[in-house]
Amino acid sequence: MKLKLYTLTIAGLSLFFISCKTASKMYEKGNYDEAVELAAKKLQKKPNDPKLLHIIQEAYRYAVNDHESRIRSNSESNNELRWEWMYNEYASLQKMYDAIYRVPEIYEIVKPADCSSYLVTYAEKAAEVRFDRGIAFMNYYNKESYRNAYREFQASLRFRPGHRDAIQK
Numbered sequence: 459m460k461l462k463l464y465t466l467t468i469a470g471l472s473l474f475f476i477s478c479k480t481a482s483k484m485y486e487k488g489n490y491d492e493a494v495e496l497a498a499k500k501l502q503k504k505p506n507d508p509k510l511l512h513i514i515q516e517a518y519r520y521a522v523n524d525h526e527s528r529i530r531s532n533s534e535s536n537n538e539l540r541w542e543w544m545y546n547e548y549a550s551l552q553k554m555y556d557a558i559y560r561v562p563e564i565y566e567i568v569k570p571a572d573c574s575s576y577l578v579t580y581a582e583k584a585a586e587v588r589f590d591r592g593i594a595f596m597n598y599y600n601k602e603s604y605r606n607a608y609r610e611f612q613a614s615l616r617f618r619p620g621h622r623d624a625i626q627k
Contacts, residue, residue, distance in 0.1 A: 588617065
């Protein structure tokens, strides 16, 4: 009986330690956004941990470079959904900003950029494109096109909630 209990306990503990996410693991895997958020959460409890401070600074720098690179790439694209893609990149940057902002000591060290104005701008553009796509689908006058138009209007409402024309359509 004791042998089963010890075996079960050891197996459970090893599974727990293997599955634990750490900021350094996320950073090493290249998941910089997750590393920033996890490090910020852990720094709320231990704001002077030098390893976490280094990880959050480096991960934030790499994440910003990565997102800005994708934003530049999307801005040069001719795809009509580029505004939505750029919005998503800025939303990821804003999510990291919010995570860091919750820890004032870290905020002063990392100095993240607030992207809320970009979110407003690109949300408007993305909503407009989705609305126009919905109108274009409605011009085909068949059931499948109306379904696609409905999906486009729903997508438009995610970016611009309460838009009267999209709600009516």
